[in-house]
Amino acid sequence: MQLKGWKDLAIGAVMLEPGSCLAYETGSWRTQRPILDLEKCAHCFICWIFCPESSIQVRGGKVTGIDLTYCKGCGICSAECPRQAIDMVMEATARKGAKDEG
Amino acid sequence: MRVKVKGKPVALRGDEAVAEAMRQINPDVVAAYPITPQTEIVQTFGQFVANGQVDTEFVAVESEHASMSGCIGAAASGARAQTATSGPGLALMWEMLWVASGMRLPIVMHVVNRALSAPINITCDHNDSMGARDCGWVQLYAGTMQEAYDNAIQAVRIAEHPEVMLPVMSCMDGFILGHTFEPIEILPDETVKEFIGTYKPKHSLLDVEHPVTYGSVVFHECYYEYKRQQIAAMEKAADVVLQVGQEFGDLTGRYYGLIEGYELEDADFAIVAIGSIGGTIKKVINDLRGQGQKVGLLRLRCFRPFPAQEVAQALGNKRAVAVLDRSLSFGAQAHQLQMEVAYALLTHGPIPKMVNYVYGIGGRDLLPSEIEGVYRDLMEVAETGIVPPGVRYLSVRQ
Ligand code: SF4
Ligand code: SF4
Numbered sequence: 001m002q003l004k005g006w007k008d009l010a011i012g013a014v015m016l017e018p019g020s021c022l023a024y025e026t027g028s029w030r031t032q033r034p035i036l037d038l039e040k041c042a043h044c045f046i047c048w049i050f051c052p053e054s055s056i057q058v059r060g061g062k063v064t065g066i067d068l069t070y071c072k073g074c075g076i077c078s079a080e081c082p083r084q085a086i087d088m089v090m091e092a093t094a095r096k097g098a099k100d101e102g
Numbered sequence: 103m104r105v106k107v108k109g110k111p112v113a114l115r116g117d118e119a120v121a122e123a124m125r126q127i128n129p130d131v132v133a134a135y136p137i138t139p140q141t142e143i144v145q146t147f148g149q150f151v152a153n154g155q156v157d158t159e160f161v162a163v164e165s166e167h168a169s170m171s172g173c174i175g176a177a178a179s180g181a182r183a184q185t186a187t188s189g190p191g192l193a194l195m196w197e198m199l200w201v202a203s204g205m206r207l208p209i210v211m212h213v214v215n216r217a218l219s220a221p222i223n224i225t226c227d228h229n230d231s232m233g234a235r236d237c238g239w240v241q242l243y244a245g246t247m248q249e250a251y252d253n254a255i256q257a258v259r260i261a262e263h264p265e266v267m268l269p270v271m272s273c274m275d276g277f278i279l280g281h282t283f284e285p286i287e288i289l290p291d292e293t294v295k296e297f298i299g300t301y302k303p304k305h306s307l308l309d310v311e312h313p314v315t316y317g318s319v320v321f322h323e324c325y326y327e328y329k330r331q332q333i334a335a336m337e338k339a340a341d342v343v344l345q346v347g348q349e350f351g352d353l354t355g356r357y358y359g360l361i362e363g364y365e366l367e368d369a370d371f372a373i374v375a376i377g378s379i380g381g382t383i384k385k386v387i388n389d390l391r392g393q394g395q396k397v398g399l400l401r402l403r404c405f406r407p408f409p410a411q412e413v414a415q416a417l418g419n420k421r422a423v424a425v426l427d428r429s430l431s432f433g434a435q436a437h438q439l440q441m442e443v444a445y446a447l448l449t450h451g452p453i454p455k456m457v458n459y460v461y462g463i464g465g466r467d468l469l470p471s472e473i474e475g476v477y478r479d480l481m482e483v484a485e486t487g488i489v490p491p492g493v494r495y496l497s498v499r500q
C-alpha cells in the first residue's frame with residue numbers, strides 16, 4: 001500500500017471514512033476466548049452493552065454468539081454476565097479444542 | 103480609508119478586560135476550572151453566563167486537565183471553545199495541550215502567567231507558558247492590558263484561519279497586567295462580532311451526515327506526517343498573525359506585528375524581552391535617550407511561531423544585545439528566549455554580542471535602575487569586546 005505524504009493527509013489525523021475499524025481485526029489480540037453457554041443465557045443484553053468491540057452477536061432479540069474476528073478477549077462480558085453464561089478459556093486451549101473436535 | 107472604530111475607555115483589570123473580550127466573542131463552550139490558580143477571567147466570565155449576557159455553555163470542570171479535555175471535545179464537535187488558566191493549572195493541562203494541537207482544534211486559551219510550584223508562589227513569571235512552548239500552540243504575549251484585550255480577540259481569527267487551525271495561547275503577565283487597573287478601550291460588541299465572524303468548522307463530531315473520527319491511533323506509519331503538518335501550520339501562522347494584526351489596526355488604529363520595536367532602528371544597544379516589562383524598559387529608554395544614549399527595545403509579541411527573520415533583521419546591526427528571560431531552563435546554556443534569539447541570529451546573521459539575563463522570577467520586581475544597568479553592561483561589552491561568560495541573574499540576593 002502506498003502511504004500518503006504529509007501534504008495529502010487530512011489534518012489533525014481526522015479519519016473521514018466511517019467504519020474504517022472494520023479493517024482492523026482486533027480478534028488477533030485475543031489470549032482468552034469467551035465461551036458462551038446459551039443454555040444459561042437469559043438474553044438480558046448486559047454483555048452486549050458492555051462489550052467494547054461490539055462483538056456480541058444478536059439476532060431477533062436474542063444473543064446468538066460472539067464475533068471472534070473482533071472479540072479481543074478482554075473478558076468484560078464474562079465479568080458482567082449475571083448468569084455466569086460466559087466462560088473465559090485460554091485461546092490456545094480453545095483453538096486446540098476446536099481442532100480436536102473438528 | 104475607513105473611519106477607525108472608537109472604543110469606550112473603561113478602567114478595568116487585565117483579567118476583566120479579557121473576560122470582556124470573551125463576552126464579546128461569546129464562545130459556544132467555555133470549560134474551566136474555577137478555583138485557584140484560576141484568575142478573575144473565569145470568575146468575571148461566569149457572571150456574564152449567570153446574567154444571561156452570553157449564550158455560552160459554561161462547564162465548571164473538576165480540574166485543568168478536564169477543562170482542556172472539555173474544550174477539545176467541544177471543538178471537535180465544531181464549537182468555538184475557550185478557556186483560561188494560569189501557572190500550575192496550565193502545567194496540569196500539559197498532556198491535553200498536545201491533544202488540542204494534534205487534533206488541530208482552534209481553541210483559544212487565555213493564560214495569565216504565573217510561577218510554578220514549589221515553593222508555592224502564584225505571582226508572575228513565564229515558566230508556565232514557556233514550559234508549554236513545545237506543545238504546538240501559537241503563543242502571543244501581551245505588553246499591556248489593552249494588548250491583552252486586543253490579542254484575545256485576534257487570537258480567535260488566528261486559530262480559526264483555515265491554513266492555521268491551531269490552538270492559541272493568549273498570555274499576559276499575572277498580577278502586573280492581570281490584577282491591576284488601567285484605562286482600556288473596549289470595542290463595541292458589534293465590531294468584535296463582525297471582526298471574528300462565525301466559525302464554520304470543516305468537520306464536526308455532531309455532523310451525522312458526514313461522520314468523522316477524532317483521536318484515532320496512528321503509529322509509526324503516519325504519526326510523523328501529522329507532526330510535519332503542524333510544523334507547516336505554525337509557519338503559516340506567522341503570516342496570519344501579521345495579517346490579522348494589520349486588519350485589527352485598520353479597524354481600531356492599534357496595529358500589531360510579531361515583534362514591537364521601540365527606539366530600535368537606530369539603537370546601538372538593544373534589550374529583547376517579553377511581556378509587561380516592556381513598559382518599564384521604554385521608560386528607561388526615554389531617560390537614556392534624553393542623555394543621548396542610543397538604546398532600544400525589541401518586545402516579542404509572538405513567541406510561537408518564533409519570528410526569527412524579523413528578530414535577526416532588527417538586531418543584526420546592534421553593537422550589543424541583552425536578552426531578558428523571565429523563565430528558567432535548568433541546566434541549559436542559556437534560557438528560553440535567549441536560545442531562540444541566538445539561533446535566529448546564527449541562521450540569519452550578522453551576530454551582535456549577546457548577554458543573557460534572567461529577571462522577575464516568582465514575581466521579583468525589576469527596577470528601572472537595574473534595566474539601566476543592563477544597558478550600561480552592554481556599553482561596556484561593546485567597548486571592551488568581551489562578553490562575560492554565563493547568564494546574569496538580575497536582582498537575586500547574593
Ligand atoms: S471478551 Fe471482550 S471483546 Fe470479547 S466479546 Fe467479551 S467483552 Fe467483547
Ligand atoms: S450478559 Fe449473560 S445472560 Fe445476559 S445476554 Fe449476555 S450472556 Fe446472556
